[in-house]
Amino acid sequence: MRYDIIIIMELELLRHSTSHILAAAVQQLYPSAKLGIGPAIEEGFYYDFDIPGTTLTPEDLVKIEEKMREIVKKDEKFIKVPMSKEDAVKLFTEKGEKYKVELIKEIPDANVTVYRTGDFIDLCRGPHIDSTGKAGAFKLLTIAGAYWRGVETNPMLQRIYGTAFEKEEDLKTHILKLEEALKRDHRKLGRELDLFNIYHEEAGAGLVYYHPRGARLRLLIEDFLRKEHLKRGYEFVITPHIARINLWNTSGHSGYYRENMYFLEIDKQEYVLKPMNCPGHILIYNSKLHSYRDLPVRFFELGTVYRYERSGVLHGLLRVRGFTQDDAHIFTTPEKLQDEIIAVIDFAFEMLKTFGFDYEVYLSTRPENSVGSDENWAHATDALINALQKKGIKYATDPGAGVFYGPKIDVKMKDALGRPWQGPTIQVDFNLPERFDLHYIAEDGSKKRPVMIHRVVLGSMERFLGALIENYGGAFPLWIAPTQVIILPIADRHLGYAEKLKQKLLDSEIRVEVDPRREKINLKIREAQVQKIPYMLIVGDKEEAAGKVAVRSRHGGDIGESGLEEFLDKLRKEIDTKA
């Protein structure tokens, strides 16, 4: 374990040093280039440059890489030079490195360190590899725009991404991995498996159309979700897709969420296409008096919401403008908040486990501008932390990243390329109960304010399905495979037998198809294989005479002859275990 950590740290050091070599190369080729920052990141490194009058092209990367190799060949030492802040400011001001000067001025210490490699000088905490000759295998990958310090009003710099490993073969493996990941891209698989499409030109960006197989997949998951919610004491509600602006004025969304909302005006009445389900659920809660005995009230809805997202951020199913959340709002007494959060966390992680996801957990605490009392925030934040600890879930704290109305737990799922996407989230809310003047009658007969929990356990069906497709590479486990079995008759005289088998499987609620075409068996197998259908039943003279089937699995190939009942048993077992 410790050994792993050391390796990771060494890799980070190597990558960071490689980013210095990159910066040195860029400055040699483009003397006017000003430096931004150049850290090591999870899968490599990047460096940001401001190069007046030059926009880098992919061909430039080749040149830069060559220059880097020259620097490596020279085997220049990374020399640490401690200096006072004043000297550093002077040094970088002379070099016109305005971004570095900005950084130095923000360092609280009196002294800073800079690193010198040949003629190249960079502000850096270090440490580094000894000399450029110690650099490993590296490759520059892409160029992208990035705002200085990530702030939109700042200048846009040119960012070069690259990666580095100690050994050439590790680099090769990594690049192969990237290529493999592209094959699992849900946008590609969505087309190949005919699951969904986004008709950008004809119907709008960020709006998903589920084709029959995709719809089947989604409905299977939704059915599962509904059952799981019923088990856990949720009640189902259904709310409209539009509501008068009044509702959003009360909730506050028409103010702080305005730029994400779609507005409609008819008969001089303003309506909003709902960006969230909470106000609707609140109306239902508020339609009657609630006793403390009835709490918590848990309203669940597969609620479709529409949010305007800036054009540059849309991404297949993973970021869209219309999506369906597996959304619930829990109204509880403060006393029961803790137990409720534990139950929700349990629920969310059970779902993630069921689908075999990789994820990261973040706890976001109180931001600067927020509503609610210190006491409430402390109570809710503690409840979240306790719940995470009780469940033994590893998490990172994101200080000040909570929503203004309460702290939250976010779970990020990873796509094929390892990019994190927010899925499940559990948010405590002190704001809406105030704004809608919610209450319940307490034991002593007094009116009290309930606490609300907003939570999704998958996130949204779209994002979840996108991540799911990538997670399984399109080869869905039997229990959610849109088509579970395909029957492949060898010649058309076997069609009758195939249809009989199909009916028997349908009677056992197996999702089954027959490929009736006058095609060779090899072709039918190939296509079923490409479609990643879990089981193929090949039937010809032999099988028909014996009343059996020849089973082929998508992973294991030909697994031999089997009676139908025997095969069905095997399917049922596999479905039950969700394997």
Next chain:
RNA sequence: GCCGACGUAGCUCAGUCGGUAGAGCAGCUGUUUCGUAAACAGCAGGUCGCCAGUUCGAUCCUGGCCGUCGGCUCCA
């Protein structure tokens, strides 16, 4: 929205240094009745993302718009 790359047949892609385009797969028709990852032949298929401009002539050049991809920012 911003920076960069890109948009050619249902899909994957070639091509035209300005004279209205081609391949493979898919589709359709015909022949083949065939045992564990692609039978053969023929046919059809495109206002070259949209709108302007330049030009005798634009898919190609210029501008705007729509959209995709990689990032930034934001989020389920």
